[in-house]
Amino acid sequence: MKVLIIEDELPAARRIEQLIRQQRSNVEVLAVIDSISEAIKWFAQNEAPELILMDIHLADGLSFDIFHAIQIHSMVIFTTAYDQYAIRAFKVNSIDYLLKPIDAQELKNALDKYDQMRSNTQKFDYSIINDLFDNLKNRNFRERFLVKYGNAFTYIQAQDIRYCFAEDSLVFARVMDGKKYALDHTLEQLEQLLNPSHFFRINRKIVLHIDAVEKIHPYFNNRLKLELQPSPGFDILVSRERVQDFKNWIDQ
Template sequence: MNIIIIEDELKTAKSLENIILGLKPDAKIAGQYQSVESSVKTLSEGPMPDLIFMDIQLADGLCFEIFKLVKVTCPVVFCTAYDEYSLEAFKNNGVDYVLKPFSKQDIQEALKKVDELKNFFQQKTLPDLGDLLSKLAAPSGKTSFLIFQNQKYKTVNVEDIAFFYVRHDATWIMCFDKQQYTINQSLDQVTNAVSAKQFFRLNRQYLVSFKAIKEVEPYFLRKLYVKLVIETPDKLLVNKEKSHSFLTWMEER
């Protein structure tokens, strides 16, 4: 595996090199670069490496300028002292986001993630066309929920639902008009019933609609803080293990 390191702090770059080679003795550090300019020149002229470890704030600007000037086709692990760039990082080939000061375990986890992604795509085979067409024709999820309230039954359209949440062992529906209802289904059952493209399970308590998401902010310990267009009873946090899949889900609209 050919790896390049883009890092403007020489001591950090050397430490990163030692950790990588200690974890992957068969890897080769093909080069170390400190600036946007030198990185663009190398990636434009030479063969693309198998992996890049990249700092975000370089000597002559933010590393995201590199992606505007050259097509990077390999995975990138971002290593930075700042956590406000995680969303932008995952939009630019990011497979992990490691905060400085990083540890050997942080780099080991990043390399493991790269290997798992590589194995996944190597093992993928083309689907059966008939099976694919049947899946495309299949329903995309429930379109409404039956509600019993005030001794009456009524239906609530899924399009009107901002999020589902669990409170006191009951599953609740919160609509965009702030009307709330309880349903006799667990959040796991609801998650399996609705469209995975429309709703995302943020954590054990919340399943949210894409339409309800107002903004997402990086949070402590590589978590994400999700704000909705209407107020929620709890602060919505996505843990670091699920943050990548959540950002990917938001990107693939």
């Protein structure tokens, strides 16, 4: 099986290659490419692979732009560190995706799905990718949240939230003036409800707003340590698996 990996985060690319070799003894990784421009150049000079594992967010844009530039007939498994809701269409249209950090069992399931598609000679309609791209651009995100305040209810504006964090099995939002409110949502749900241009999940416990970030420091084990405003009173670390995506998010 000839495979092409399109991934701009080297540790993630290495993990994908390691896991896919563990799952398939006959795999041949043709190349590891880290940008849209390099991918377009590679396809112009090489025969198409049987399978592509493709990150959605690359250093020079969204990988959907590759499909706008050239025709691709290979099967594609997408990878992403972003929310699952926006790419739900892939689940029902014979193409799969993996949420970072890549799980070995999920990769196995995706490869099994690929094998089944090949045996059925099923083809994927890539117009779905264009529809998905439009959905990502036009999607409506939550503007307000109803919250309890003492014995009454009030609401907070999504734009005023500086970060959401999990604590003692609950999820709280801290707003600009430092007040903390309990939310009736999980962090996974908040990833889907909040605009990813403004909010980013840096680890399992925190989703933060870009305006909360005061300073960024290198930290042990290839992680980043953040200073936030208002201060949360505990260390804020970007997990190693999300560092490159966080940098891309900051730099967009």
